[in-house]
Amino acid sequence: xxADEDGKPVVTFGPKSGECAVCGKDGPMKCGRCQVDxxxxxxHQVQHWPQHRKGCGSFxxxxxxxxxRYVVATKDIPAGAILMREIPLxxxxxxxxxxxxxxxxxxxxxxxxxxxxxxxxxxxxxxxCSVREVHQPECAxxxxxxxxxxKVREGGMSLNASVSxxxxxxxxxxxxxxxxxxxxxxxxxxxxxxxxxxVTLACENQARGxxxxxxxxxxxxxxxxxxxxxQMRISAILMVHYRTFKKDCDAAVSWIRDVAGLKWLTAxxxxxxxxxxxxxxxxxxxxxxxxxTAVFAxxxxxxxxxxxxxxxxxxxxxxxxxxxxxxxxxVLVASRNIARGEHLTLAYLHNFLLxxxxxxxxxxxxxxLCQCELCRDPSQRGLHLEAWCCAACSGKKKKAFPVTxxxxxxxWSCSGCGETGSLDATGGxxxxxxxQAKRLEKRLxxxxxxxxxxxxxxxxxxxxxxxxxxxxLHPTHSLVLxxxxxxxxxxxxxxxxxxxxxxxxxxxxxxxxxxxxxxxxDLLAVxxxxxxxxxxxxxQLLLVHAGVVEGLVEAQMESMRTMRPPRxxxxxxxxxxxxxxxxxxxxxxxxxxxxxxxxxxxxxxxRNAFSVFK
Numbered sequence: 341x342x343a344d345e346d347g348k349p350v351v352t353f354g355p356k357s358g359e360c361a362v363c364g365k366d367g368p369m370k371c372g373r374c375q376v377d378x379x380x381x382x383x384h385q386v387q388h389w390p391q392h393r394k395g396c397g398s399f400x401x402x403x404x405x406x407x408x409r410y411v412v413a414t415k416d417i418p419a420g421a422i423l424m425r426e427i428p429l430x431x432x433x434x435x436x437x438x439x440x441x442x443x444x445x446x447x448x449x450x451x452x453x454x455x456x457x458x459x460x461x462x463x464x465x466x467x468x469c470s471v472r473e474v475h476q477p478e479c480a481x482x483x484x485x486x487x488x489x490x491k492v493r494e495g496g497m498s499l500n501a502s503v504s505x506x507x508x509x510x511x512x513x514x515x516x517x518x519x520x521x522x523x524x525x526x527x528x529x530x531x532x533x534x535x536x537x538x539v540t541l542a543c544e545n546q547a548r549g550x551x552x553x554x555x556x557x558x559x560x561x562x563x564x565x566x567x568x569x570x571q572m573r574i575s576a577i578l579m580v581h582y583r584t585f586k587k588d589c590d591a592a593v594s595w596i597r598d599v600a601g602l603k604w605l606t607a608x609x610x611x612x613x614x615x616x617x618x619x620x621x622x623x624x625x626x627x628x629x630x631x632x633t634a635v636f637a638x639x640x641x642x643x644x645x646x647x648x649x650x651x652x653x654x655x656x657x658x659x660x661x662x663x664x665x666x667x668x669x670x671v672l673v674a675s676r677n678i679a680r681g682e683h684l685t686l687a688y689l690h691n692f693l694l695x696x697x698x699x700x701x702x703x704x705x706x707x708x709l710c711q712c713e714l715c716r717d718p719s720q721r722g723l724h725l726e727a728w729c730c731a732a733c734s735g736k737k738k739k740a741f742p743v744t745x746x747x748x749x750x751x752w753s754c755s756g757c758g759e760t761g762s763l764d765a766t767g768g769x770x771x772x773x774x775x776q777a778k779r780l781e782k783r784l785x786x787x788x789x790x791x792x793x794x795x796x797x798x799x800x801x802x803x804x805x806x807x808x809x810x811x812x813l814h815p816t817h818s819l820v821l822x823x824x825x826x827x828x829x830x831x832x833x834x835x836x837x838x839x840x841x842x843x844x845x846x847x848x849x850x851x852x853x854x855x856x857x858x859x860x861x862d863l864l865a866v867x868x869x870x871x872x873x874x875x876x877x878x879x880q881l882l883l884v885h886a887g888v889v890e891g892l893v894e895a896q897m898e899s900m901r902t903m904r905p906p907r908x909x910x911x912x913x914x915x916x917x918x919x920x921x922x923x924x925x926x927x928x929x930x931x932x933x934x935x936x937x938x939x940x941x942x943x944x945x946x947r948n949a950f951s952v953f954k
Contacts, residue, residue, distance in 0.1 A: 349373060351401055352638035353551050354425045355669055359657055359930065361388045373397045374423040395421035395674070399684055401641060402618045410554065410643050410683055417678040422928065424672035425655065428536050428634035431474060431666045434623055435531035435633065445534065446472035448630040448665040461489030461532075475668035477541040478534065485601035527589065532614075533600075535621065536592035536847070538615030539635060540605060551637040557615035559585055559707040581705050619706070625691065626654065630665055639672055643662050645685035645712040646699050647721075649678050651687065651875035656931035673674065673928055675873035685712070692877055693821040693869045695726030700726055714870065717741040719755075721869040725821075728773040728812040730754045740929040773812035780806050780819050788826065795851060799827045821866060826857040828884050850895060853888055858887035874926040882926075886919045886939070893946075917943050 360367035360379035367378030369385065374396040379385040386391075398417045403409045417423070426617040433443040442454045445462045446469025454463050460482035464470045470479070482488065543549045556952050559582055592614040601852040621633045622642040641653060649659035663669065678684070689702055696715045703710045714720060719741075727741035733756040742759075751759045783802060789793045802823050806813045813820055860881055867878045889912055896909040920943065924936035 351641060352424050352426050352544065353429055353548065355427055360384055360394065364930065369395060373892060376422050394418050395423050399622050408644065409641055411641055413678045413680055413684060414684050415680050416648060418672045419674050419676045420672045420926065422671045423650065423674060423684070424638045426636050426638055427667060429552050429637055429933065430542045430635045432535035432633050433537050434631040435528050435535060436699050439777065442632045444469050446470060446475045446665070450631060456489060456672050459483055463493055465661055472664065478714035479535050481541060481602055487600045495919060503620055532593045535617045535633065539617040543609065543613055545661060552616060552635070555616050555620050555640055557612045557619065566671055577704050578707060579596055586620060588618060603942060609642055624670065640684065642684050642686040642705060644688040644706065644710065646687060646689065646710060647712060647714040647870060648685040648687045649675055649682065650684055651675050651877055653928050656929045658930035671928055673874050675871070675875050692867065693818050693825060695818045696720060697726055713937040715833045723816040723866060723869055724814065727815065727817070729808040729814055731773055732757050732759060735809065776812045777819070780811065784819055796827060797829060799823050809929045816866060821863065824863055827859050828863065849890065853892055857885060857888045857892070860888065879926060882919055882923050886889060886916065888924065889916050889919065913943060
C-alpha cells in the first residue's frame with residue numbers, strides 16, 4: 341500500500357491529475373498528504389496553502405475491537421473543508437428489490453431501447469457502451485467462459501421484449517443447473533451478481549486490488565449488541581440479516597462459477613468479492629441520471645450516523661464535460677464544524693426524513709443498532725418524526741406528542757398526559773391513531789411506488805388527510821414530510837424554473853408554485869435539524885427552491901405594466917438572492933461555484949435595471 345509524505349498509508353483512491361486549485365489549468369502536482377488538491381506548480385501550491393490547510397491531514401485511521409476500523413479528526417475541521425477526493429474503485433448498476441429493469445452496463449443509464457453487448461450479451465445503449473472501460477473486465481471474462489446472454493434480433497428490440505428473452509434464457513439455465521430459484525423478468529439478483537463479479541475481478545487489479553482487499557468483506561453476526569434485556573431480540577434480528585447476507589454471497593458464488601462458468605475464480609475469491617460489494621457499496625447517482633452504486637476506498641471506512649458530520653458530493657470541473665461512469669470524482673466534505681477527536685461519520689441511509697424506528701430497522705442490515713445522537717433523542721431534535729397527536733390530550737384541546745422509548749419494543753409515552761403503550765397495541769392514546777397512520781403509510785408507499793406520475797393535488801390531499809384534526813399527524817411527522825419531498829421532486833429544477841414562462845409547458849400554476857416554495861422552506865427548516873450544513877440533500881432542496889422562485893420572478897416581470905417593480909417582486913428577488921448566497925457558500929466543486937456566482941450576478945443586474953425607475 342502507498343504511503344503519504346508523512347509515512348502513513350494512503351487510504352483513498354483518487355484521480356491522477358486535476359485542475360490547479362488556484363488558476364484552473366491542468367495540475368500534475370498533487371498534495372502528497374491528503375491527495376485532494378492539484379497544482380500547476382510549487383508557487384500556486386504555496387499560495388493556496390492558507391485555504392488548503394483546513395482539511396489537509398485532518399484525520400487518521402484507527403481500529404478497535406468494538407468498531408473495527410474508523411476515522412477520527414486529528415484537528416478542528418471547519419464546515420466545508422474537503423477531506424477526501426476519490427473516484428470509485430468499482431461501479432456497478434444499482435441493485436435492490438425495485439431494480440427490476442435492465443440498465444446499460446457501460447454508462448449505467450436505463451435505456452429506452454435495450455440492446456445487447458455483441459460479445460457477452462449484457463444490456464447496453466449501443467456499440468459505444470459495449471466497449472467502455474468499465475465493462476471490459478467482465479466482458480472478457482464472459483468471453484473466456486464462453487457465456488453469453490441470449491441474442492436478440494438485429495437493431496435492438498423493445499425493453500420488455502429483451503427482458504423477456506433474457507429472463508427466459510436465465511430460467512432455462514437455472515433450472516438445468518439447479519443452482520438458484522427461477523428468476524422473474526430481469527431479476528434484481530442479476531445486478532448483485534454483476535457487482536460481485538466486478539469487485540472480484542478488480543481485486544486482481546494492480547492499482548485497485550490492495551485497497552479493495554483492505555475493505556470489510558464479512559460480518560460477525562453477534563457483534564455490537566446492547567447490554568440490556570433486549571439483547572436476545574436484537575441478536576435474533578441480526579442473525580436473520582446475517583443469514584441473508586451469507587445467502588446472497590453464496591448465490592453470487594453459484595451464479596458466477598456454475599451458471600456463467602467462470603470456474604477459474606475460486607469460491608473463496610468470489611465470496612470475498614461479493615462480501616466487499618454488499619457491505620461497502622454506496623448509491624451515488626447524485627443527480628447525474630445514472631443508476632450507479634460505487635465502492636470507495638476511503639469513504640467506505642466511515643461510521644454511520646443518521647445525523648452525520650460529513651457528506652459525499654460530486655466534484656465537477658468548471659468547463660469539463662459530464663464524466664463517464666466509473667470516472668466521476670467525489671469529495672468527502674465536512675458538513676459542519678468537526679472537533680478534534682470526533683469520529684467522522686456518514687449517513688448510510690439517504691432518506692433523512694425517516695423516524696428512528698424505521699432507521700434502526702434498516703441499519704440492522706449492516707450488522708449494528710444505530711446509537712447516534714438522533715436515534716438516542718426521543719423527540720428527534722423536536723421534530724417528533726414518528727409521533728401522532730395524542731387523542732387524550734387533543735380531547736382537552738391540548739396538543740401533545742407521544743415519544744418513542746428506544747427499548748426495541750417500540751414503546752411510547754405521551755409528553756403531555758404521560759400515558760404509555762406499545763406501537764403494536766391499539767389501546768389508550770394509540771387507539772385509532774396508529775391504525776390511521778398505518779393506512780396513510782400504505783397510501784404513501786403506493787404513491788411512491790407508482791409507475792405513473794402522481795399529481796400535485798393528490799399529494800396535497802394526502803397531506804390534508806394526514807394532518808390534525810382530520811388525521812392523526814402533525815406538520816413534521818415523517819409521512820407528511822415525505823409527501824412534501826415528493827411534491828418538491830415532482831417536476832425537477834428545469835420544469836419548475838419554467839413556471840409560467842411563455843412558450844414553455846409547465847404543469848404547475850401560479851398559486852401552486854407558491855405552495856411548492858413553502859414546502860421547500862418547510863423541508864429546509866427540517867434539514868437544519870436532521871442534516872445541517874453542507875450536504876447533497878440541502879443542496880438539492882435549495883436548487884429546486886431557486887427554480888420555483890425564479891419562475892415566480894419571471895411571471896411577475898411578464899405581468900408588469902410599468903418599469904417600477906412591485907414590492908412582491910422585490911421580495912422574490914430578496915429570496916432568490918438569499919438562496920443563491922447559500923448555494924455559493926456550500927458549493928464545493930468549481931462548476932457549482934461558478935454557476936452560483938453567475939446567478940448572483942444576474943440578480944444584481946436585474947436589481948440595477950430596476951433601480952433607475954425608483
